Amino acid sequence: LGHGRSVHCQTIRMGFNSNIHIANALISMYCKCGDVKDALYIFKNLDGKDNVSWNSMIAGYAQHGLASQAIDLFEEMRQQCVEPDAITLLGVLSSCRHAGLVQEGRRYFNSMIKEHGIQPELDHYSCVIDLLGRAGLLEEARCFIENMPTRPNAIIWGSLLSSCRVHGSVWIGIEAAECRLLLEPECASTHVQLANLYASVGCWDDAARVRKLMKDKGIKTSPGFSWIEISNEVHRFRAEDCSNPKMIEIIAVLYSLVDHNKTLRYEPEMQEEEIDDALYI
The missing domain is CATH 1.25.40.10 (Tetratricopeptide repeat domain)
Structure with a gap:
């Protein structure tokens, strides 16, 4: 900046x-x-x-x-x-x-053709599918994909898969994962999301099977990076990296945010056990 x-x-x-x-x-x-x-x-x-x-x-x-x-x-x-x-x-x-x-x-999506004469592209369809998925309208999202005039890409299936994991819709999630893997068979994130989807409903054997498939294929996830600029200094964070000297303070703030969200009746995806794992890994 x-x-x-x-x-x-x-x-x-x-x-x-x-x-x-x-x-x-x-x-x-x-x-x-x-x-x-x-x-x-x-x-x-x-x-x-x-x-x-x-x-x-x-x-x-x-x-x-x-x-x-x-x-x-x-x-x-x-x-x-x-x-x-x-x-x-x-x-x-x-x-x-x-x-x-x-x-x-x-x-606004329906107005694109009717009012503005604009033909929706894959990015527009992706937004609507993600919107429906986040709202838990997974059946509507799946029907929306089936009625698309163009072939859905891996991003669209990945969006539906992520929503299925959040809302615990196993079978639609499996369908989305399989369709995405047909387009990106070596995608590590798809395998991970599918495994997490199984785990979220207690299907531990299936989750283990997907993890084993990743291992057999040699598929590994790349750590994600985040960064923020404060007082002209850029601070970088990497997933599962605890080398930051202020990690204890960061985790304390994270716990505070989790508690605050719970008072708002919002249940975070990241559980306290996962936070502990991130701290002591």
């Missing part, structure tokens, strides 16, 4: 701050770096907004889970007679997905 701000200052000094393409890039940069406030300031003060301007701001809101702001901005875009495109609707659908707005997501 600091480097981005430096570049922004340089564009002002050079007199390029009113250039539509540079302004659009700055909006996107600030949104991706988590500074939605500055992105909105540039957007509001930009003359001659084009589709990229609107799309960048809507996508920024969607990225940070600000669904109501994304939808309000989309409606404002329509009121100003700016015709949305496929990327605009993708941002709106993504915001609905993150906020769990099922009815709104259905409405």
Whole structure:
């Protein structure tokens, strides 16, 4: 973010701050770096907004889970007679997905062809399937996939599989896993999710079978990385890595967040035993 701000200052000094393409890039940069406030300031003060301007701001809101702001901005875009495109609707659908707005997501998806003449692409279908899956509407999600005019890709089946694991729908999950493995037979995450799905309903033999299949094929998962920038310093985290000197403090904060979520009647996917395993592995 600091480097981005430096570049922004340089564009002002050079007199390029009113250039539509540079302004659009700055909006996107600030949104991706988590500074939605500055992105909105540039957007509001930009003359001659084009589709990229609107799309960048809507996508920024969607990225940070600000669904109501994304939808309000989309409606404002329509009121100003700016015709949305496929990327605009993708941002709106993504915001609905993150906020769990099922009815709104259905409405905007159906409006693509009926109102805007936009043919949905795989990314749009993927958003709707993920939206339905997160809401627990797994049968509807599966029917949605079956009625797609194009062949679903591995991302779509993976999305349905993840939702099945969360909601404990074993058989739809198995179907999704098998379909994804036909497209990506060496995908480690699919094997892991399938094993976890079996384990979540107590089918330990089947879970062990999938794990053994991974071992026999030599399929291994790659550790995931996360990072966050605080005071111009980037902190990196890797799955199952306890080398961070502040790990005890991090785990304490994690426990605090888990307890807080429980007061909100939200049951986290990560159980306390898993947190302990992550700490002492």
